[in-house]
Amino acid sequence: MSAPEQPAANSASRSRSGALSAVARYNYALLLLLVFSVEVGVSIFVIRDMRAASVEAQQMYARSVLGLRQIGELQYQAQETRRSTLYALTTNDSNLQVEYADQSREADRRVTDGITAYLQQARRPNEIEVGQRLQHHWFDYLKVRDEVLASILEGSIKEAVDLDLSGGVPSFERVRQDLDEIKRLYDEQASAQLARVGASSRRSVSRLIGVVCFTLLFATFSVWAIQRGRMLAAVQLAKLQMDFVASVSHELRTPLAVIRSAAENIADGVVGGKDQLAKYGSVIRNQSLQITDLVNQILRYASTRDRKQQYTLKPLDVTAIINSALENTAELARGAGFSIETHVEPDLPSVMGDSAALSQCLQNLVGNAVKYGGPARWVGIRAFLKEGQGSREIAISVQDRGIGIEKSELLHIFEPFYRSPAVSAAQIHGTGLGLPLAKSIAEAMGGRLAVQSKLGSGSVFTLFLPVLIKPERPVGQEVPRGATVAQK
Amino acid sequence: MLRSLDRLLIVVVVVGWLLGWGNHAARASVDQPNSSQEPLAIIVNTSNPVDDLSQPELRRIFLGERSHWPNARRITLVMMEPGQPERKALVTEVCQMNESDFGRHFLQGVFTGEVFVSPKTLASPVGVRKFVFNVPGAIGYLRASDVDSSVKVVRVGGHLPGDKEYSLRIQPSRASK
Numbered sequence: 001m002s003a004p005e006q007p008a009a010n011s012a013s014r015s016r017s018g019a020l021s022a023v024a025r026y027n028y029a030l031l032l033l034l035v036f037s038v039e040v041g042v043s044i045f046v047i048r049d050m051r052a053a054s055v056e057a058q059q060m061y062a063r064s065v066l067g068l069r070q071i072g073e074l075q076y077q078a079q080e081t082r083r084s085t086l087y088a089l090t091t092n093d094s095n096l097q098v099e100y101a102d103q104s105r106e107a108d109r110r111v112t113d114g115i116t117a118y119l120q121q122a123r124r125p126n127e128i129e130v131g132q133r134l135q136h137h138w139f140d141y142l143k144v145r146d147e148v149l150a151s152i153l154e155g156s157i158k159e160a161v162d163l164d165l166s167g168g169v170p171s172f173e174r175v176r177q178d179l180d181e182i183k184r185l186y187d188e189q190a191s192a193q194l195a196r197v198g199a200s201s202r203r204s205v206s207r208l209i210g211v212v213c214f215t216l217l218f219a220t221f222s223v224w225a226i227q228r229g230r231m232l233a234a235v236q237l238a239k240l241q242m243d244f245v246a247s248v249s250h251e252l253r254t255p256l257a258v259i260r261s262a263a264e265n266i267a268d269g270v271v272g273g274k275d276q277l278a279k280y281g282s283v284i285r286n287q288s289l290q291i292t293d294l295v296n297q298i299l300r301y302a303s304t305r306d307r308k309q310q311y312t313l314k315p316l317d318v319t320a321i322i323n324s325a326l327e328n329t330a331e332l333a334r335g336a337g338f339s340i341e342t343h344v345e346p347d348l349p350s351v352m353g354d355s356a357a358l359s360q361c362l363q364n365l366v367g368n369a370v371k372y373g374g375p376a377r378w379v380g381i382r383a384f385l386k387e388g389q390g391s392r393e394i395a396i397s398v399q400d401r402g403i404g405i406e407k408s409e410l411l412h413i414f415e416p417f418y419r420s421p422a423v424s425a426a427q428i429h430g431t432g433l434g435l436p437l438a439k440s441i442a443e444a445m446g447g448r449l450a451v452q453s454k455l456g457s458g459s460v461f462t463l464f465l466p467v468l469i470k471p472e473r474p475v476g477q478e479v480p481r482g483a484t485v486a487q488k
Numbered sequence: 489m490l491r492s493l494d495r496l497l498i499v500v501v502v503v504g505w506l507l508g509w510g511n512h513a514a515r516a517s518v519d520q521p522n523s524s525q526e527p528l529a530i531i532v533n534t535s536n537p538v539d540d541l542s543q544p545e546l547r548r549i550f551l552g553e554r555s556h557w558p559n560a561r562r563i564t565l566v567m568m569e570p571g572q573p574e575r576k577a578l579v580t581e582v583c584q585m586n587e588s589d590f591g592r593h594f595l596q597g598v599f600t601g602e603v604f605v606s607p608k609t610l611a612s613p614v615g616v617r618k619f620v621f622n623v624p625g626a627i628g629y630l631r632a633s634d635v636d637s638s639v640k641v642v643r644v645g646g647h648l649p650g651d652k653e654y655s656l657r658i659q660p661s662r663a664s665k
Contacts, residue, residue, distance in 0.1 A: 094566075094608040098618045146622075153623045154564045155608070 049204035064190030080107035134178035141171040240417035255287035311354035325362035365398040374402035525657035527649035555604035565607035566628030
């Protein structure tokens with residue numbers, strides 16, 4: 001791989017690993033949510049299909065099975081009507097004959113009621129047609145039956161038999177055929193509904209299998225993605241830690257080398273005279289301070305990561321915060337030959353925050369601006385009031401006209417220990433903790449840290465802090481009532 | 489011997505007197521209908537066009553001397569079993585016979601061909617009512633309280649059983665079941 005291809009490949013690898021690490025970060029919630037959604041979807045489908053199948057089965061039972069049972073009852077009662085009439089032929093006892101006539105009439109009433117009920121529930125034209133035909137034929141038969149009964153009771157047995165043979169048998173045969181046709185209709189309906197229930201059941205099973213397969217595939221992929229994301233995140237973390245150790249070692253090596261060299265010169269008696277000793281002492285002190293600052297920054301970041309840092313929030317004057325930060329970075333800026341231009345809007349409202357922490361946050365931003373400010377050697381600091389929809393914020397921006405940041409890097413610059421490959425290649429030293437620490441402090445104060453950057457043109461880091469709703473006198477003018485909150 | 493004939497004569501006279509007294513008493517009770525006596529309703533099938541019958545017409549019908557109704561339907565007589573108060577009232581009041589004469593009349597009439605219809609005998613008022621309901625040409629009788637809408641009550645001599653002038657009534661002493 002050639003030199004220019006290397007950063008591009010690194011960038012692609014980083015973006016892929018970033019996406020996977022994002023998956024890994026929200027792994028459980030994401031997986032559970034998606035699996036739950038899929039399961040809910042499956043359940044809804046299955047419940048809907050089961051309900052449809054149940055309704056179909058109930059309809060089939062209500063219309064077909066019960067219908068067939070009703071028709072069976074009608075057939076039996078129709079036979080009973082005829083049977084009782086014919087029983088009356090078998091005796092000369094008028095009392096028995098009347099009893100048989102009574103039984104026949106009871107049975108015919110049940111048949112008539114059954115036909116009426118069938119007609120009331122009939123919906124299809126062919127059902128209505130056959131029902132009406134049955135009713136017509138049944139009444140025809142009853143007329144003959146009444147005549148036959150009357151003849152039997154009168155004692156005219158031959159006449160009764162003749163009447164039954166000529167009228168009763170054919171009309172009852174028509175009734176029987178009608179009942180058979182109704183039964184056939186019910187059978188057809190039952191078959192059709194059975195086919196529908198079968199199709200619905202098959203559809204449910206297919207859906208169930210399909211969605212279960214999809215769920216399994218999805219879950220497998222999710223687990224793979226999570227595991228891979230974790231692995232990449234672990235690899236990335238290890239790499240970052242190694243980079244951090246190397247970077248810190250590098251940062252420590254230079255001042256330590258200077259201190260050792262100065263000490264050797266003093267010990268070897270090379271340094272002579274009070275002025276030279278004072279100069280060496282100053283060098284040793286400055287290098288020691290640099291080491292101390294570095295160690296303090298690392299410890300501070302470590303304490304924010306452990307969530308042990310406590311901040312004392314007080315109403316603060318914005319100008320005082322900026323001045324404090326400028327005082328602490330003046331030597332750095334001066335040493336690097338940077339000019340700092342400050343513009344603070346007059347009459348800015350106070351903010352609630354921890355003075356030392358906010359000063360440290362701004363120092364980190366100014367230090368970054370000096371470090372990456374490039375040949376322009378200019379840093380601009382602005383403080384202004386930003387009013388949005390229902391919110392008022394104090395914005396403190398730190399701008400430089402340096403090398404800027406690539407768009408793809410913007411996603412990572414607030415990650416701890418992260419250092420841009422371009423910066424590392426340019427031999428610009430750092431720990432990768434300055435911006436994460438500044439962001440952590442901003443969020444602990446209820447604010448936020450934003451960045452705008454254009455490669456080759458410079459960057460603007462803006463610290464937004466919420467305005468104190470009830471104005472209080474800032475620190476220095478009155479002893480404020482402090483509030484202590486745990487850092488988020 | 490004479491003593492024996494005297495004794496037989498006395499027994500015959502006493503029995504005859506007793507029988508004559510019974511008939512006289514029965515006639516007296518019929519001749520003077522009591523409003524507390526329950527009326528005997530004459531019923532026909534609801535399809536029968538006849539609404540009114542005179543006492544002589546009724547007698548001819550119940551003695552089997554008439555075979556068809558005006559609508560050409562064959563007449564079927566429906567009687568209750570012998571011993572029933574309703575039957576006794578009909579035989580006495582309508583046919584003006586006693587039970588044995590009534591039975592003898594039909595035996596003789598069927599044998600000679602003078603009677604066209606022999607009566608059907610039912611055991612209960614419900615049976616009578618159902619029979620009349622089932623047979624368009626049937627005619628029978630019931631206590632007025634046993635009548636329902638399944639049969640039609642015909643006027644006798646222009647009167648219905650509820651009328652004061654209605655003549656067919658059941659003897660109270662013998663109406664108890």
